[in-house]
Amino acid sequence: MNAPLPSHILGAVRPVPAPMLQALQQHFGDRCSTATAVREQHGRDESTYPITPPEVVVFCESTDDVVVVLKLADEHAVPVIPFGVGSSLEGHTLAVQGGVCIDLARMNQVVRLNPEDLTVTVQAGVTREQVNREIRDSGLFFPIDPGANASIGGMSATRASGTNAVRYGTMRENVLGLTVVTAGGEVIRTGTRAKKSAAGYDLTRLFIGSEGTLGVMTEITLKLYPLPEAVSAAICQFPSIDAAVRTTIQIIQMGVPIARCELLDANAVRAVNTHSHLSLQEAPMLLMEFHGSEAGVKEQAETVQDIAREFGGTDFQWATTPEERTKLWTARHKAYFAALQTRPGCRCQSTDTCVPISHLAESINESIAEAETAGIPYWIVGHVGDGNFHLSYLLDPNDPAEAAAVERLSTLMVERALRLEGTCTGEHGIGLHKMPYLVEEAGAGAVDLMKNIKRALDPKNIMNPGKVVAV
Amino acid sequence: MNAPLPSHILGAVRPVPAPMLQALQQHFGDRCSTATAVREQHGRDESTYPITPPEVVVFCESTDDVVVVLKLADEHAVPVIPFGVGSSLEGHTLAVQGGVCIDLARMNQVVRLNPEDLTVTVQAGVTREQVNREIRDSGLFFPIDPGANASIGGMSATRASGTNAVRYGTMRENVLGLTVVTAGGEVIRTGTRAKKSAAGYDLTRLFIGSEGTLGVMTEITLKLYPLPEAVSAAICQFPSIDAAVRTTIQIIQMGVPIARCELLDANAVRAVNTHSHLSLQEAPMLLMEFHGSEAGVKEQAETVQDIAREFGGTDFQWATTPEERTKLWTARHKAYFAALQTRPGCRCQSTDTCVPISHLAESINESIAEAETAGIPYWIVGHVGDGNFHLSYLLDPNDPAEAAAVERLSTLMVERALRLEGTCTGEHGIGLHKMPYLVEEAGAGAVDLMKNIKRALDPKNIMNPGKVVAV
Numbered sequence: 001m002n003a004p005l006p007s008h009i010l011g012a013v014r015p016v017p018a019p020m021l022q023a024l025q026q027h028f029g030d031r032c033s034t035a036t037a038v039r040e041q042h043g044r045d046e047s048t049y050p051i052t053p054p055e056v057v058v059f060c061e062s063t064d065d066v067v068v069v070l071k072l073a074d075e076h077a078v079p080v081i082p083f084g085v086g087s088s089l090e091g092h093t094l095a096v097q098g099g100v101c102i103d104l105a106r107m108n109q110v111v112r113l114n115p116e117d118l119t120v121t122v123q124a125g126v127t128r129e130q131v132n133r134e135i136r137d138s139g140l141f142f143p144i145d146p147g148a149n150a151s152i153g154g155m156s157a158t159r160a161s162g163t164n165a166v167r168y169g170t171m172r173e174n175v176l177g178l179t180v181v182t183a184g185g186e187v188i189r190t191g192t193r194a195k196k197s198a199a200g201y202d203l204t205r206l207f208i209g210s211e212g213t214l215g216v217m218t219e220i221t222l223k224l225y226p227l228p229e230a231v232s233a234a235i236c237q238f239p240s241i242d243a244a245v246r247t248t249i250q251i252i253q254m255g256v257p258i259a260r261c262e263l264l265d266a267n268a269v270r271a272v273n274t275h276s277h278l279s280l281q282e283a284p285m286l287l288m289e290f291h292g293s294e295a296g297v298k299e300q301a302e303t304v305q306d307i308a309r310e311f312g313g314t315d316f317q318w319a320t321t322p323e324e325r326t327k328l329w330t331a332r333h334k335a336y337f338a339a340l341q342t343r344p345g346c347r348c349q350s351t352d353t354c355v356p357i358s359h360l361a362e363s364i365n366e367s368i369a370e371a372e373t374a375g376i377p378y379w380i381v382g383h384v385g386d387g388n389f390h391l392s393y394l395l396d397p398n399d400p401a402e403a404a405a406v407e408r409l410s411t412l413m414v415e416r417a418l419r420l421e422g423t424c425t426g427e428h429g430i431g432l433h434k435m436p437y438l439v440e441e442a443g444a445g446a447v448d449l450m451k452n453i454k455r456a457l458d459p460k461n462i463m464n465p466g467k468v469v470a471v
Numbered sequence: 472m473n474a475p476l477p478s479h480i481l482g483a484v485r486p487v488p489a490p491m492l493q494a495l496q497q498h499f500g501d502r503c504s505t506a507t508a509v510r511e512q513h514g515r516d517e518s519t520y521p522i523t524p525p526e527v528v529v530f531c532e533s534t535d536d537v538v539v540v541l542k543l544a545d546e547h548a549v550p551v552i553p554f555g556v557g558s559s560l561e562g563h564t565l566a567v568q569g570g571v572c573i574d575l576a577r578m579n580q581v582v583r584l585n586p587e588d589l590t591v592t593v594q595a596g597v598t599r600e601q602v603n604r605e606i607r608d609s610g611l612f613f614p615i616d617p618g619a620n621a622s623i624g625g626m627s628a629t630r631a632s633g634t635n636a637v638r639y640g641t642m643r644e645n646v647l648g649l650t651v652v653t654a655g656g657e658v659i660r661t662g663t664r665a666k667k668s669a670a671g672y673d674l675t676r677l678f679i680g681s682e683g684t685l686g687v688m689t690e691i692t693l694k695l696y697p698l699p700e701a702v703s704a705a706i707c708q709f710p711s712i713d714a715a716v717r718t719t720i721q722i723i724q725m726g727v728p729i730a731r732c733e734l735l736d737a738n739a740v741r742a743v744n745t746h747s748h749l750s751l752q753e754a755p756m757l758l759m760e761f762h763g764s765e766a767g768v769k770e771q772a773e774t775v776q777d778i779a780r781e782f783g784g785t786d787f788q789w790a791t792t793p794e795e796r797t798k799l800w801t802a803r804h805k806a807y808f809a810a811l812q813t814r815p816g817c818r819c820q821s822t823d824t825c826v827p828i829s830h831l832a833e834s835i836n837e838s839i840a841e842a843e844t845a846g847i848p849y850w851i852v853g854h855v856g857d858g859n860f861h862l863s864y865l866l867d868p869n870d871p872a873e874a875a876a877v878e879r880l881s882t883l884m885v886e887r888a889l890r891l892e893g894t895c896t897g898e899h900g901i902g903l904h905k906m907p908y909l910v911e912e913a914g915a916g917a918v919d920l921m922k923n924i925k926r927a928l929d930p931k932n933i934m935n936p937g938k939v940v941a942v
Contacts, residue, residue, distance in 0.1 A: 116828070116829040117827035159668075159673070169644070173640070186916045188916040189917065190913070193827040193892040194892070195825070195857045195859075196632055196636060196825060197630075198630040198823075199896050199900075200913060200917075201677060201925075201939070202630070202673075202680055203913075205673045206676070206677055225726065226726035252589070253586075255697035296770065299766055354667060356665060386666045387665055417665075421664040422664070423669075426667050434670070441663070442661070442674075445653070445657045445658070446660065446661060453672055453677075456926065457923060468672070
């Protein structure tokens with residue numbers, strides 16, 4: 001059993017009329033599919049919602065292909081859902097009003113690398129691992145790492161971030177410009193390859209995080225960074241979440257340019273110990289990475305070690321070679337699967353609040369207390385340098401009472417995050433699941449303004465309708 | 472004589488009807504003025520346009536005051552122009568359709584400092600120097616420095632940046648959230664105090680850079696940074712612009728976290744020598760600043776010195792004490808007034824293109840050649856680490872032929888920047904002057920989309936009408 005679709009979803013299914021289907025079949029040939037398996041594959045994401053398939057899936061290979069779909073969709077007022085690799089977490093890609101899914105995975109070309117400018121332009125279907133593979137010889141890299149090997153289009157659409165954001169920022173800071181097909185089927189370009197601009201409204205940032213509801217991004221120009229001369233990693237264990245978080249706060253306040261600063265709670269460490277036959281102390285742990293010159297990373301690691309010690313940090317280990325670093329990060333990389341195995345048959349539902357860092361310990365500790373009281377197993381990883389953490393519940397998919405309990409816990413977490421001047425989503429986005437949270441967070445006035453923008457850019461409500469804001 | 476108002480300005484003056492004026496007078500008392508001197512003071516900025524005064528000026532002291540004005544303006548469809556310190560450069564604050572100027576200078580309170588979160592919330596009229604003065608004891612600072620002691624509201628409205636942007640980003644990256652009064656007089660809040668968020672459309676970034684055309688920002692929450700443990704400054708002289716720019720490119724490509732990287736051309740250096748009785752070599756010069764740990768800034772300065780030497784850099788001087796640093800930066804700080812004095816009675820008109828850094832030398836060199844051919848005196852400073860430079864013409868305000876020549880040169884520069892995949896404005900904004908350039912840069916389709924947004928958020932076109940996009 002899956003979680004039911006939330007009750008706030010509005011709008012009936014809008015069928016694809018026969019002339020439109022014929023036109024799609026004519027243009028796309030066997031790149032247009034109505035096969036059940038293909039539709040079902042595209043009617044899901046990594047959320048716990050039931051499969052909600054589109055009526056048609058088309059596989060686009062160019063911006064022009066996308067224009068063809070959008071012009072037809074505009075003419076017939078049919079919903080369109082852009083789809084990357086389907087790794088979103090809040091129901092973003094479910095076809096709640098039917099329509100046409102645009103699969104962008106075949107738009108997988110790195111269009112242009114300009115190493116001297118530290119920029120690269122890629123098609124929307126390129127994944128982040130592919131970018132880094134293809135530009136490796138340039139001595140540059142693209143740092144944003146949300147965990148999944150997501151597409152750059154999907155990462156742009158959800159304003160993704162992840163482990164490196166504390167140093168390098170999120171997709172918001174790392175996209176220079178876009179090629180977008182509008183709801184009316186026009187191709188526009190936003191931004192330039194210049195590093196900054198004060199030219200008019202920031203359309204780039206408007207599309208980043210719009211979750212496919214305002215247009216389809218087909219090409220994205222990214223900022224790149226020089227591969228650091230030296231990288232070192234460190235782990236350290238703490239007597240409490242509080243101690244680990246206080247260490248983090250001081251690292252940030254001292255301006256240590258830490259590249260990654262991740263928290264694992266004792267549950268996550270315990271799961272990894274069992275899964276990977278490790279013998280880490282089953283206590284909260286920080287995993288850190290430092291980028292810079294040889295001397296610089298050494299200095300950073302020493303500063304951080306001093307801070308950690310002040311807060312009772314022990315078992316400080318650090319590593320500079322890639323092999324040793326990978327070993328230290330094992331716990332982080334294996335946490336998800338390790339946690340799933342602690343409760344056979346369970347599903348994982350992740351939360352994503354982000355708060356000002358001074359409220360982080362409070363936010364985590366109260367969430368833990370509530371989960372413990374409810375008796376729902378959970379584990380935590382957090383991009384704590386940014387005040388963002390994921391408490392993930394391990395729930396029995398056959399127990400509706402548990403699903404309801406998790407939803408209640410999740411709401412309590414969001415309410416607390418908002419009280420603490422934070423946000424309901426640091427990086428996963430709104431999708432279907434968080435639409436009521438968005439209203440609570442931004443207020444009805446700001447959401448009305450978002451709706452006005454949605455109506456102005458997509459007057460027929462064909463772009464991924466029923467997500468982010470209900471119009 | 473001043474430059475004439477450009478011909479693309481549309482829309483007749485919309486008078487303030489008597490009932491509205493009475494309501495304003497009643498609410499604001501002597502904070503509502505129709506005195507010629509006050510109106511003229513508010514009908515200008517630092518551009519060369521003629522004074523274009525509003526009909527009424529009101530001095531707001533709170534968000535509620537702004538709401539009063541906007542509700543009346545909405546009811547009577549009267550233009551409203553937000554005004555900070557009037558340091559904009561492209562005619563942003565001219566009352567081209569008359570109306571009410573909202574002076575925000577009295578909204579000068581630092582509302583809340585949260586040092587543990589590295590955030591501060593200020594009213595829109597607070598200047599950047601005031602912010603740094605008031606938070607000094609916290610060990611934090613706000614890095615964005617556009618030169619003028621602009622208001623934070625004005626800097627947000629124009630997406631300002633300046634000398635520190637190469638390390639710390641622009642207003643786009645350093646505003647967490649806003650309080651905005653919409654065109655209809657509603658108060659909304661955008662963003663939170665969390666460092667990142669994926670919650671809905673990025674309204675914060677939509678208002679940043681909107682130049683008062685979508686609403687009035689009344690409170691702004693800023694990111695702060697720890698004062699660096701060590702700061703060092705350096706200057707270095709080069710045989711050519713090319714050599715200075717190539718040095719810059721390599722600094723950036725090597726990932727040196729340089730905090731400031733400014734170019735002065737030989738004309739600027741010559742002017743400063745005369746003005747301040749210095750004896751710097753009259754050659755292109757880089758001025759740099761490094762922030763970090765003691766060891767870190769030393770290492771950065773050494774790396775940069777090695778790079779500079781490769782490109783023929785000479786006279787490398789560096790300084791670590793505040794007094795020595797100030798001395799080294801004299802040339803940069805005095806350049807504007809020094810340049811003005813090289814041509815008595817002249818006015819200065821600045822350009823602001825920004826290009827991918829690999830095209831920077833080409834962009835500067837061709838602009839110089841054109842200025843030399845035209846025989847118009849000029850000088851250059853550049854935030855070259857970002858690919859942004861200001862070639863400023865020194866023009867005789869009594870010679871219309873010279874004004875026309877400068878406009879022609881400016882257009883050539885913009886056309887070149889766009890050809891080189893750059894932007895017509897790195898940091899000054901569009902205002903009146905660059906509206907045709909914006910269409911050229913973004914394309915009619917993207918500008919149409921901006922117009923749709925403008926109409927959606929300001930259906931009566933009362934927010935600073937006639938700027939950015941013509942609706």
